[in-house]
Amino acid sequence: MKQIIGRKLGMTNIFTDDGRSVPVTVIEAGPCSVVERRSADRHGYEAVVLGFEDAKIKQLTKPMRGRFEKLNTAPKSVLREFRGASEDVKAGDVVTVAGFAGGDRIDVIGTSKGKGFSGIIKRWNGSGGGASHGSMIHRQPASNGDTNAAKTVKGSRRPGLLGRDRVTTLNLEVVRTDDERNLLMIKGAVPGPRDGIVMVRSRIKGGRP
Numbered sequence: 270m271k272q273i274i275g276r277k278l279g280m281t282n283i284f285t286d287d288g289r290s291v292p293v294t295v296i297e298a299g300p301c302s303v304v305e306r307r308s309a310d311r312h313g314y315e316a317v318v319l320g321f322e323d324a325k326i327k328q329l330t331k332p333m334r335g336r337f338e339k340l341n342t343a344p345k346s347v348l349r350e351f352r353g354a355s356e357d358v359k360a361g362d363v364v365t366v367a368g369f370a371g372g373d374r375i376d377v378i379g380t381s382k383g384k385g386f387s388g389i390i391k392r393w394n395g396s397g398g399g400a401s402h403g404s405m406i407h408r409q410p411a412s413n414g415d416t417n418a419a420k421t422v423k424g425s426r427r428p429g430l431l432g433r434d435r436v437t438t439l440n441l442e443v444v445r446t447d448d449e450r451n452l453l454m455i456k457g458a459v460p461g462p463r464d465g466i467v468m469v470r471s472r473i474k475g476g477r478p
Contacts, residue, residue: 270358271368271471272351273298274321275453277379279463283445283454293444293454296377298369298469300451303362304342307350316352319364320345321466349468366446366453373443374475378468379461380435387431395426436460440472 275298282292299321307316324346326334337344342360358364369375389395389410398406414422421427438459445454453469461467 270317270355270364271373271375271469272317272319272355273364273366273368273453273469274301274319274347274349275299275467275469276322277459277461277463277465277467278452280458285444291444291456292458293456294459296453296455296459296467296469297451298453299363299365301364302343302345303358303360303364304337304345304348305340306355306358306360314352315355316350317355317358318348318350321347321349347466349466351468351470365448366451367448369443369446369453369469371443371445374472375441375443375455376437376439376470376472377441377455377459378435378437378470379459379465381432381460382462383433384431386429388428389426392429392431393426440475 275296278295278297280292280294282290284290301319301321303317304320305318307314307318309315320342322345324344326344328346329337329344334344340360384391388408390397390408395408395410397408398404398411400407410427413425413427438457441459442456443453444456446452447454455469459467
């Protein structure tokens with residue numbers, strides 16, 4: 270099963286066998302337990318719910334505590350659902366990085382870094398106004414359309430909160446795995462800050478996973 274939850278540790282570089290230096294993101298992935306199997310007959314779709322990092326019972330809310338007691342599985346602090354049929358796993362199984370190998374193509378899903386309230390130049394890559402002394406409009410937004418609308422037109426590129434969005438980076442390459450330390454080394458950058466939770470799955474676009 271090439272689906273797992275992990276925590277982003279940061280970036281470094283490693284050397285391949287042919288002497289190339291490759292920038293990689295190191296993810297502490299798993300071990301994850303299969304908390305629940307969702308079926309088309311009962312839930313309307315096929316999915317697997319994975320749990321990551323052990324949680325104490327006293328730290329859980331009553332609804333979450335009841336959920337784990339009903340499923341008769343160990344409590345986990347992070348739960349994520351992976352859509353798709355996985356007939357080879359069942360509740361209670363453990364998923365590790367052993368299911369991945371160097372050369373695999375994967376997608377990584379995470380939450381981008383929050384950067385607060387930003388103007389249009391930083392948020393939307395705007396070009397800005399004139400740079401001369403008398404311009405008076407250097408980094409301000411241009412016209413927003415109808416002045417009688419009494420609202421900001423939906424979809425217009427205006428200043429606002431930047432980041433904290435769900436981001437999926439497609440078709441990344443697994444360079445190396447470390448089964449003993451539960452590490453995945455992925456070529457390039459993945460979304461999210463250091464220590465952020467990410468989801469790793471087989472790629473959904475392209476050729477063979």
